[in-house]
Amino acid sequence: MLLELCTWPEVEAYLDHSTGIILPHGSTEQHGPSGPFGTDWICAAAIARGIGERTGALVGPTIGLGANQFNLAFPGTISLRATTLMALVTDYVDSLAGQGFTRFYVLNGHGGNVAPLRAAWHDLHTDRRHPGIRTRLRSWWELPTVNQLRQELYGAHEGMHATPSEIAITQHLHPRETIDMAPAETLSAAYLRDHAGDQHDDAEAHRRRFPDGRIGSDPGLATPEQGKRLLEAAIADGVADYTAFLAET
Numbered sequence: 001m002l003l004e005l006c007t008w009p010e011v012e013a014y015l016d017h018s019t020g021i022i023l024p025h026g027s028t029e030q031h032g033p034s035g036p037f038g039t040d041w042i043c044a045a046a047i048a049r050g051i052g053e054r055t056g057a058l059v060g061p062t063i064g065l066g067a068n069q070f071n072l073a074f075p076g077t078i079s080l081r082a083t084t085l086m087a088l089v090t091d092y093v094d095s096l097a098g099q100g101f102t103r104f105y106v107l108n109g110h111g112g113n114v115a116p117l118r119a120a121w122h123d124l125h126t127d128r129r130h131p132g133i134r135t136r137l138r139s140w141w142e143l144p145t146v147n148q149l150r151q152e153l154y155g156a157h158e159g160m161h162a163t164p165s166e167i168a169i170t171q172h173l174h175p176r177e178t179i180d181m182a183p184a185e186t187l188s189a190a191y192l193r194d195h196a197g198d199q200h201d202d203a204e205a206h207r208r209r210f211p212d213g214r215i216g217s218d219p220g221l222a223t224p225e226q227g228k229r230l231l232e233a234a235i236a237d238g239v240a241d242y243t244a245f246l247a248e249t
């Protein structure tokens, strides 16, 4: 069930049998020479919708903006400050928690959202306005079958940003012409460690370092067929993960 297509009596009836909701979250940022700006939220929304269809879970409006200041030197990128993101997600949860929702499952599509989301959860639980609520943050690429599949398909070519796995999902959902591009540089283990979770600094320096927007990825390997497999794996894993989250005592 998509909240935007429900009426209020339908949501009130839903709360009689479930107090869980899935919150898809992504970003609007450049995704290299072949990936659309909406990649992160398009992937998150599709996976969340699939989980909702199979479990009957209510899926809230997708948050299409994230924390991604490091991509601001690429035209079209829009970034929230971390504090804006925290305020946004807090208001989202506060609104629904006041009506009886108690389980908030964020299906995340952008690494830079993780730190602000965790900080928001920290403050929500500190404030204890809604002491019964539980929160779970899940980035789709860490779901076990998806993670295995993307390693099998792309290995080290997966990289950190504009990854072939996320681009493949967008190709499946929104077919577009592929373009040729040179193989990406291989990033060192130290680089991957030091920049995990999208820890990148100044936007102009970032563009100079990664001029076409990719970070160690080869999205030219992506195909729509792989995207279909990855999406289906993410939905299947997500169904199990969301169900376990609701059952947790």
Ligand code: NI
Pocket (backbone or CB within 6 Å): 031, 039, 040, 109, 110, 161, 162, 163, 166
């Ligand atoms: Ni992305």
